[in-house]
Amino acid sequence: MPVIFVTNDDGISSSGIKVLSKALRALGDVYVVAPDSEQSAVAHALTLNRPLKPVRTGNRSYSLNGTPTDCVIIGVNRLMAERPDVIVSGINHGGNLGDDVTYSGTVAAAMEGTLLGIPSIAVSLAIDRQSGGDIIITPSRFRTAAETAVKFAEAVLKKGLPKDTLLNINVPDAPESKGVKFTRQGRRVYDNSIxxxxxxxxxxxxxxxxxxxxWEKGEETDIAAVIEGYVSVTPVHLDMTNHKALEFIKKRWKV
Ligand SMILES: [Mg+2]
Structure with a gap:
């Protein structure tokens, strides 16, 4: 049986992680280690200034008073009896699209998994703010996203992932999926709402x-796919070097 590690940034009590962990049991042994409180937008933060205490919340399930990254590190290295074959982070309440990926705790957990050498995916439900971003999301609303997560976890278990790469998956908020588009990261135009x-x-x-x-409209972007009603799947690389810029600077800058 494959071993699956599940975490999130919305916290252990959120609907998204409950629906996700239940759905993934069809594929293998599921462990859950998730923050004890909401940690959205903490990005890849690591807790270094206080101890982290896991609390058992069920069979193979723990909450931790830390960030999503803490959950992956403590979960994989201390709480699990076996090394996971895949890490699935989510299902986040809200999309993780374009530049927002850099703030995302959901994506950061998948980054940490990738750093540990474990194939990892992040799954988010892209909720349109006008159509209910602030209302309570019922578990049934996560159904399509959970089905997508199972499909991609299964694919990753079979095929693996390219080195240093995670999959950032965003599922539109619809009862059924129109299909999948492989995309690149889009751009957000900041409205500086303060x-x-x-x-x-x-x-x-x-x-x-x-x-x-x-959002800046761009072809083949994650945001364009989700707006059109498709599941967006973006391969995200951990090497943030701009290789074109590196070549340019090496050649042109005399400093
Ligand atoms: Mg969140």
């Missing part, structure tokens, strides 16, 4: 976020 508020003493505070994201 809300200014005052506390009772009159001190000024700022609250980041809340604006609707605006």
């Amino acid at each position: 809300r200014e508020i005052s506390d009772p003493k009159g001190n000024r505070h700022y609250w980041i976020g809340g604006g609707a994201p605006i």
